[in-house]
Amino acid sequence: MSRSFLGMPAFPRASAATTRDTRLRANLTHATHTIRDKRAAAVAELDDWAQLRAAGAAIKDRTLRHLDHYLERLEESVTAAGGRVHWAADAAEANRIVTRLVRETGEREVVKVKSMATQETGLNEALAQAGIRAYETDLAELIVQLGDDLPSHILVPAIHRNRAEIRDIFRREMGKWGRPAPEGLSDSPAELAEAARRHLREKFLTAKVGISGANFMVADTGTLVVVESEGNGRMCLTLPETLISVVGIEKIVPSWQDLEVFLQLLPRSSTAERMNPYTTTWTGTTDGDGPRTFHLVLLDNGRTDTLADTVGRQALRCIRCSACLNVCPVYERAGGHAYGSPYPGPIGAILTPQLRGLAGPLEESLPYASSLCGACYEVCPVAIDIPEVLVHLRERVVQGGPVTRGGARVVLKPAKGHAAERAAMRAAAWAFDHPGALRGGMRLAARTRRLHPRRLPGPGRAWSDTRALPAVPAESFRDWWRRTRDGSGSGNGSTGGVT
Amino acid sequence: MSSRDVVLARVRRALADVPRGEGPYDPPVPRDYQRVHGSRTPEETLELLAENLADYRAVVHRCGPGELPALIGRLLAARGARTVVVPPGLDPRWLSAAGAAAVPDRAEGTARELDAVDSVVTGCALAIAETGTLVLDGGPDQGRRRITLVPDHHICVVRVPAQVVGSVPEALPRLAPERPLTWISGPSATSDIELDRVEGVHGPRTLEVVLLAEDGAG
Numbered sequence: 095m096s097r098s099f100l101g102m103p104a105f106p107r108a109s110a111a112t113t114r115d116t117r118l119r120a121n122l123t124h125a126t127h128t129i130r131d132k133r134a135a136a137v138a139e140l141d142d143w144a145q146l147r148a149a150g151a152a153i154k155d156r157t158l159r160h161l162d163h164y165l166e167r168l169e170e171s172v173t174a175a176g177g178r179v180h181w182a183a184d185a186a187e188a189n190r191i192v193t194r195l196v197r198e199t200g201e202r203e204v205v206k207v208k209s210m211a212t213q214e215t216g217l218n219e220a221l222a223q224a225g226i227r228a229y230e231t232d233l234a235e236l237i238v239q240l241g242d243d244l245p246s247h248i249l250v251p252a253i254h255r256n257r258a259e260i261r262d263i264f265r266r267e268m269g270k271w272g273r274p275a276p277e278g279l280s281d282s283p284a285e286l287a288e289a290a291r292r293h294l295r296e297k298f299l300t301a302k303v304g305i306s307g308a309n310f311m312v313a314d315t316g317t318l319v320v321v322e323s324e325g326n327g328r329m330c331l332t333l334p335e336t337l338i339s340v341v342g343i344e345k346i347v348p349s350w351q352d353l354e355v356f357l358q359l360l361p362r363s364s365t366a367e368r369m370n371p372y373t374t375t376w377t378g379t380t381d382g383d384g385p386r387t388f389h390l391v392l393l394d395n396g397r398t399d400t401l402a403d404t405v406g407r408q409a410l411r412c413i414r415c416s417a418c419l420n421v422c423p424v425y426e427r428a429g430g431h432a433y434g435s436p437y438p439g440p441i442g443a444i445l446t447p448q449l450r451g452l453a454g455p456l457e458e459s460l461p462y463a464s465s466l467c468g469a470c471y472e473v474c475p476v477a478i479d480i481p482e483v484l485v486h487l488r489e490r491v492v493q494g495g496p497v498t499r500g501g502a503r504v505v506l507k508p509a510k511g512h513a514a515e516r517a518a519m520r521a522a523a524w525a526f527d528h529p530g531a532l533r534g535g536m537r538l539a540a541r542t543r544r545l546h547p548r549r550l551p552g553p554g555r556a557w558s559d560t561r562a563l564p565a566v567p568a569e570s571f572r573d574w575w576r577r578t579r580d581g582s583g584s585g586n587g588s589t590g591g592v593t
Numbered sequence: 594m595s596s597r598d599v600v601l602a603r604v605r606r607a608l609a610d611v612p613r614g615e616g617p618y619d620p621p622v623p624r625d626y627q628r629v630h631g632s633r634t635p636e637e638t639l640e641l642l643a644e645n646l647a648d649y650r651a652v653v654h655r656c657g658p659g660e661l662p663a664l665i666g667r668l669l670a671a672r673g674a675r676t677v678v679v680p681p682g683l684d685p686r687w688l689s690a691a692g693a694a695a696v697p698d699r700a701e702g703t704a705r706e707l708d709a710v711d712s713v714v715t716g717c718a719l720a721i722a723e724t725g726t727l728v729l730d731g732g733p734d735q736g737r738r739r740i741t742l743v744p745d746h747h748i749c750v751v752r753v754p755a756q757v758v759g760s761v762p763e764a765l766p767r768l769a770p771e772r773p774l775t776w777i778s779g780p781s782a783t784s785d786i787e788l789d790r791v792e793g794v795h796g797p798r799t800l801e802v803v804l805l806a807e808d809g810a811g
Contacts, residue, residue: 124787126788128787139630142626145625145627149622149623155620156619156622159615159620160611160616162601162604162605165601175771181595181596181600182596183599187596237785249784250785250788253787253788257787260786283783283787287783287793291794294795295795298795299705299743300705317770323781323784323794324782324783324794324795325796326794326795328738328742328775328796332739332773333739348618350765350770351766353765354762358761367649367790368645368724368778369721369761369776370778371649371777371779371780371796372776372781373775373776374774374775375773375774375776377771377773380772383737384737398604398606398607399603399607401604402607498607501603501606
């Protein structure tokens with residue numbers, strides 16, 4: 095019924111195709127540039143942004159460093175408030191739990207709030223196999239679902255589609271899922287939103303089971319928080335009789351007060367608003383208001399593996415705002431699908447390989463899907479040093495070493511594809527240790543510079559596919575220094591004494 | 594071993610580097626951010642609330658206590674509303690000049706019945722000036738969450754200055770986490786088409802906010 099990210103090619107191959115898609119490039123450039131300036135303006139309104147950011151990072155770090163304590167605390171609070179807590183070690187288990195819970199209601203249809211966790215577990219496909227139809231109700235998710243497409247952005251999964259494409263999808267597909275698009279639907283965003291309103295209203299009014307994720311879970315109070323814009327979240331969270339929320343274990347914040355930080359950081363970073371139109375908070379169940387039954391499914395699926403890496407664990411601070419995607423030069427050109435998971439962009443490049451324990455060519459390629467320009471770190475509202483983690487993961491790919499996968503320690507072998515890089519680095523280290531050889535080598539390189547190829551031969555070929563070889567100067571810096579400054583400064587005369 | 598035990602054991606193994614003596618409240622959280630941004634008189638705070646509500650396309654009205662019934666009557670009439678949902682604890686005088694028929698918020702009522710209603714009138718728990726946000730907590734003058742969601746027209750009355758706070762950090766201590774909360778900042782909207790904001794999706798497409806001056810000065 096819908097496509098999945100399984101078996102996606104590694105980033106270089108996928109992006110080689112997507113960067114040639116001129117319509118995709120135009121759509122992404124337009125959308126990301128629109129939001130960039132707005133975000134900057136929304137952030138500039140708060141002169142204590144740096145302090146909020148530091149507090150956000152510290153709250154998340156505190157939670158992560160004592161995650162076992164806060165998980166138990168959360169379970170206790172949710173249970174006391176009338177909710178039922180389930181634990182899922184991996185995606186398959188989460189899907190089994192949700193399928194069983196839906197079956198127990200006797201329903202064959204569910205309405206869904208946009209949720210990254212259930213994208214990650216492939217819940218819709220699992221439900222479909224069990225004969226349960228899941229209706230996505232977020233506008234962008236609806237566009238993706240109707241178009242039999244894959245999400246390409248954390249906040250706006252259909253960012254790769256422009257308004258004309260959305261109109262075509264609505265006209266063609268809506269009738270197959272329910273109320274068809276109105277006659278003569280135009281591509282004005284207001285009309286498209288109206289068409290979605292009419293199409294989904296029937297589903298909301300009749301749905302008995304809602305499925306959601308959550309932006310935050312408060313350990314002390316057992317409160318879950320969903321931040322949204324359209325009202326589809328409110329519909330799914332309040333109208334059905336049964337609510338099932340699938341939430342990653344890293345979404346905890348310790349206290350109610352902590353929300354004062356994140357409810358300022360998140361809207362301004364993601365949609366560039368002072369506040370998003372709707373935020374719903376609920377604690378267990380409430381008599382006479384909202385679902386009578388509430389299930390919380392706590393999802394690990396690689397999060398504890400990520401937690402085990404002391405450098406990489408900062409990725410778990412992520413609040414899924416997508417600001418890093420919107421500023422990333424690589425994302426803007428390659429698009430979200432090239433990242434091969436529901437988490438694209440810079441955060442995806444560090445999250446996907448860690449959640450999956452660097453388990454294959456796609457995961458090994460993602461830490462390289464970056465120019466290390468640092469724009470992602472600068473805009474991150476919880477100060478995740480994405481370049482630091484990228485470099486750390488690159489080292490793990492090249493040199494191998496310990497990672498945690500499915501809770502077990504495994505030792506990665508050095509990647510085969512990087513043998514030439516390792517050899518080059520070893521040669522460089524030797525040369526820098528032997529100044530005479532370095533000097534001789536540099537002179538030889540300078541004299542033969544007209545004969546140098548523009549692309550490297552042999553194993554270096556792939557590297558020079560996308561890079562120009564640096565031109566070798568006629569004279570090395572060391573020789574130039576010796577020639578022009580000889581006898582006039584300190585440190586000259588001794589071999590290799592240039593400082 | 595249950596999955597609960599598996600996950601908790603994995604977490605504990607992953608955190609082997611955390612010193613034994615470090616407690617869950619030990620790593621310090623710097624809270625040197627501001628409780629409220631800038632200093633304002635109550636009147637300026639109210640202005641800011643009105644400005645930010647309007648910026649996100651809520652329609653803002655102001656009135657004194659004696660004027661409220663007539664204003665609500667006018668707003669409902671202007672919409673052509675024939676029916677209006679009323680929370681159980683709403684001051685009956687508020688709707689005394691309304692031509693629309695009052696529909697009580699009944700627990701056994703269905704969402705479909707609600708869908709046929711034109712408007713809803715509620716109070717709120719508080720309003721946040723810096724973000725232009727109304728917070729509803731299901732109190733007697735606000736009713737269940739669904740009544741401010743399904744009808745297409747919401748009139749929300751804010752008692753000023755008592756219910757107005759400056760900022761998000763000022764709002765949270767005044768709200769009870771155990772109550773289901775709905776934070777509303779303008780009518781429903783989406784940024785899902787080309788990351789451009791469009792107002793009006795599933796929630797009420799028209800949000801009218803009445804700032805009710807309680808001292809009668811408004």
